[in-house]
Amino acid sequence: MTLAQLEAILAERLGVGTGDASRVLRGALSIVVEGLAAGETVKLAGFGTFEVRERAARRRKDPRNGRDIDVPARRRVVFRPARRVGESVNRSAD
Numbered sequence: 001m002t003l004a005q006l007e008a009i010l011a012e013r014l015g016v017g018t019g020d021a022s023r024v025l026r027g028a029l030s031i032v033v034e035g036l037a038a039g040e041t042v043k044l045a046g047f048g049t050f051e052v053r054e055r056a057a058r059r060r061k062d063p064r065n066g067r068d069i070d071v072p073a074r075r076r077v078v079f080r081p082a083r084r085v086g087e088s089v090n091r092s093a094d
Helices: 003-014 018-037 083-093
Strands: 042-044 048-055 058-061 068-071 074-081
Touching: 003 018, 018 042, 018 048, 074 083
Parallel strands: none
Antiparallel strands: 042 048, 048 074, 058 068
C-alpha cells in the first residue's frame, strides 16, 4: 500500500476530502519522525512502538574486494508491532 492509497482510504472512511486526509496523515507522520529524531520512543496503543537504537561502529569486509572497511556507528529505527497487529496478520495468512 502506498501513501497515496492510504490517504484515499482515510479520506473515504472519515468522509473528508483527500487533501484534508493527506494533511492529517502527513502531519501525524512528521510528528512521529520528529519524535524519533529527538531520540524519543513513539508508542501507538494497539498498533506498535517505534524506537531508535544505537548501532556500534564495526569492521566488515567489502564484498566487492575483500578489504576491511570501517562502518561508523549509527542510529536506526525499529518497530515492534502490538500483539493485536501480529495476531491479525497471522490470522489473515491462515
